[in-house]
Amino acid sequence: MSHKLKAIIIDDEKPARELIKAYLKVFTEVEVLAEGANGFEGVKLIQQFKPDLIFLDIQMPKVSGLEMLEVIENPPKVIFTTAYDQFAIKAFELNAIDYLLKPFSKDRFEQAVKKVLNSQNTTHKESLNNLIDKSLDNENSKLTRIVVKKNSNLEMIPVDEVIYIEASDDFVFIHTADNRYIKSRTMKYFQSHLNEHQFVRIHRSYIVNILSIHKIEQYEKDSHVVVLKNSDKINASKNGYKLLKDVLGM
Amino acid sequence: MQHPIFSNKITIGSYLFIGAVFIVIDFLLIHYGYKCSVTTALIYALVYDVIIILLGGSLWYPVYFLDRNKGSIFSVIQLVFLGFVFLGIWAGSAWGILSILEGNFSFTTILNSDFVLIRLLIGVLIYLLFISVYFLMIRSQNEEEYKKEKLELKNLLTDTELNLLKSQLNPHFLFNSLNSISSLTLYDAEGAREMISKLSDFLRYSLRNNQHKLLPLKEELENFRRYMDIERIRFGDKINFIEQIKLDCEKKMVPALIIQPLIENAIKYGVYNSIHTTNIELHGYLKNGDLIISLQNDYENDMDERIGEGLGLSNTKARMRKIYGSKDLVRIQKREQTFLVELTIPQFLQ
Numbered sequence: 001m002s003h004k005l006k007a008i009i010i011d012d013e014k015p016a017r018e019l020i021k022a023y024l025k026v027f028t029e030v031e032v033l034a035e036g037a038n039g040f041e042g043v044k045l046i047q048q049f050k051p052d053l054i055f056l057d058i059q060m061p062k063v064s065g066l067e068m069l070e071v072i073e074n075p076p077k078v079i080f081t082t083a084y085d086q087f088a089i090k091a092f093e094l095n096a097i098d099y100l101l102k103p104f105s106k107d108r109f110e111q112a113v114k115k116v117l118n119s120q121n122t123t124h125k126e127s128l129n130n131l132i133d134k135s136l137d138n139e140n141s142k143l144t145r146i147v148v149k150k151n152s153n154l155e156m157i158p159v160d161e162v163i164y165i166e167a168s169d170d171f172v173f174i175h176t177a178d179n180r181y182i183k184s185r186t187m188k189y190f191q192s193h194l195n196e197h198q199f200v201r202i203h204r205s206y207i208v209n210i211l212s213i214h215k216i217e218q219y220e221k222d223s224h225v226v227v228l229k230n231s232d233k234i235n236a237s238k239n240g241y242k243l244l245k246d247v248l249g250m
Numbered sequence: 251m252q253h254p255i256f257s258n259k260i261t262i263g264s265y266l267f268i269g270a271v272f273i274v275i276d277f278l279l280i281h282y283g284y285k286c287s288v289t290t291a292l293i294y295a296l297v298y299d300v301i302i303i304l305l306g307g308s309l310w311y312p313v314y315f316l317d318r319n320k321g322s323i324f325s326v327i328q329l330v331f332l333g334f335v336f337l338g339i340w341a342g343s344a345w346g347i348l349s350i351l352e353g354n355f356s357f358t359t360i361l362n363s364d365f366v367l368i369r370l371l372i373g374v375l376i377y378l379l380f381i382s383v384y385f386l387m388i389r390s391q392n393e394e395e396y397k398k399e400k401l402e403l404k405n406l407l408t409d410t411e412l413n414l415l416k417s418q419l420n421p422h423f424l425f426n427s428l429n430s431i432s433s434l435t436l437y438d439a440e441g442a443r444e445m446i447s448k449l450s451d452f453l454r455y456s457l458r459n460n461q462h463k464l465l466p467l468k469e470e471l472e473n474f475r476r477y478m479d480i481e482r483i484r485f486g487d488k489i490n491f492i493e494q495i496k497l498d499c500e501k502k503m504v505p506a507l508i509i510q511p512l513i514e515n516a517i518k519y520g521v522y523n524s525i526h527t528t529n530i531e532l533h534g535y536l537k538n539g540d541l542i543i544s545l546q547n548d549y550e551n552d553m554d555e556r557i558g559e560g561l562g563l564s565n566t567k568a569r570m571r572k573i574y575g576s577k578d579l580v581r582i583q584k585r586e587q588t589f590l591v592e593l594t595i596p597q598f599l600q
Binding site: 015016019103 | 432523524
């Protein structure tokens with residue numbers, strides 16, 4: 001054993017964190033480096049300690065465990081803990097990701113940790129994103145905010161403040177009045193999780209918030225340019241323009 | 251409601267078929283009864299009966315839109331009046347068409363004095379037939395709608411009851427509390443036992459007291475404190491709770507479990523959704539003989555618009571209205587950083 005496995009516990013209830021720490025005592029190869037009580041602390045701790053494993057509660061203030069995880073580029077292995085979260089549990093089952101239902105027994109806990117210790121590969125970003133999508137799908141709700149990370153801080157952008165979303169390879173840029181955030185999500189994800197009466201995919205590379213449109217100009221015969229409130233200009237394809245006209249009721 | 255005949259091809263077909271049969275019978279009656287020529291009988295039967303078939307169909311509209319809310323005498327007057335209009339249009343237009351035809355075709359006018367009288371009698375009978383059929387149709391339709399509405403209402407009630415039950419059980423609270431107990435057993439066995447008994451008492455109180463019962467405020471407060479104690483074990487310093495209840499309030503009667511949804515709401519939007527300490531203040535005092543209970547909590551105003559419209563509070567409003575028959579007993583005030591719910595509990599019920 002060259003070095004110990006570094007672990008972090010993120011849960012908004014102290015007794016819950018205490019319990020995990022106590023249960024972990026038998027695993028001499030695991031060392032708990034820090035505890036956090038919410039997603040904001042969680043992101044910072046992960047950045048600072050680069051843990052191998054996190055115990056993550058799902059229901060936490062403001063930013064859920066899933067939302068927090070979403071902005072972490074190379075997520076460590078995760079054992080989710082939750083008391084009652086039908087949507088997330090369904091998603092876990094679909095993705096074969098380990099989770100503990102509170103209150104859990106010592107046996108069940110040790111089983112989960114052993115599984116993680118024995119597995120070599122880390123958590124795949126893709127299966128995590130998949131998980132988050134699934135739990136959102138199950139909730140059947142549209143996004144009201146987008147969680148992003150700026151340096152080591154979590155920020156929440158209300159969707160109304162999004163001016164447009166721009167595709168760029170495997171990630172997207174989210175443009176607001178005074179900032180640009182990067183997020184590793186697909187255009188398709190945003191298309192299906194944003195209110196379609198407000199956000200229109202006007203181009204292969206752009207989703208625009210119609211409330212942020214300043215004016216629309218004819219560019220060539222079949223293409224238009226949308227001028228936005230922050231004076232950015234983005235192209236609308238022929239189909240995109242048609243969609244935009246429909247939504248705007250032109 | 252759509253027209254019962256004209257809205258469907260099959261009913262149009264059957265109506266026309268009955269009409270045709272009627273024309274044939276009428277033709278035979280005129281031909282043999284008044285011993286006139288085939289042409290004469292045919293023209294008479296066609297003119298009178300085609301008009302009545304058309305009029306009968308359109309009679310639906312005045313019958314359907316009849317004002318039924320002003321008593322049966324008014325309805326009868328309307329129907330008699332409608333009958334006169336119906337007969338008038340029928341006889342008048344038949345007479346008009348026949349006099350035009352008289353100039354162009356050679357047929358003998360029937361000059362029997364009985365004829366007009368019998369025509370009118372037939373007209374009255376047909377009018378009554380149409381009216382009764384239409385009335386029956388409208389009635390059966392109304393009954394169906396009534397049944398449907400009743401069923402919908404019943405489903406709605408069951409849903410509400412189910413939701414109430416679920417919110418009473420509050421699985422998130424329950425399982426997290428059990429998890430806290432599990433944790434306490436490791437380093438504070440005494441505390442764990444304490445929490446188990448509090449949780450049990452809390453659940454028992456919720457189960458024992460149904461929503462229709464009135465209880466002294468004292469009992470409600472005891473339950474409320476149990477709940478707060480449990481939440482404080484879970485969240486520690488994150489809750490700062492102040493309770494100020496005037497002594498003369500404790501014996502006042504309140505609906506069972508009326509405070510619970512308020513505190514759950516405060517915890518949900520205040521504590522669960524905050525990363526800082528949440529202040530929660532409970533006040534109780536008397537004002538003009540009414541008991542005033544107010545609960546105020548800090549909340550962080552991020553973009554969560556749903557606050558205040560939670561299931562708990564809408565139920566509280568509905569309950570207060572139902573019990574005391576007034577809709578101004580729940581006041582909700584949302585400020586920048588605080589959220590306040592104030593209940594005015596009248597004391598005239600015992």
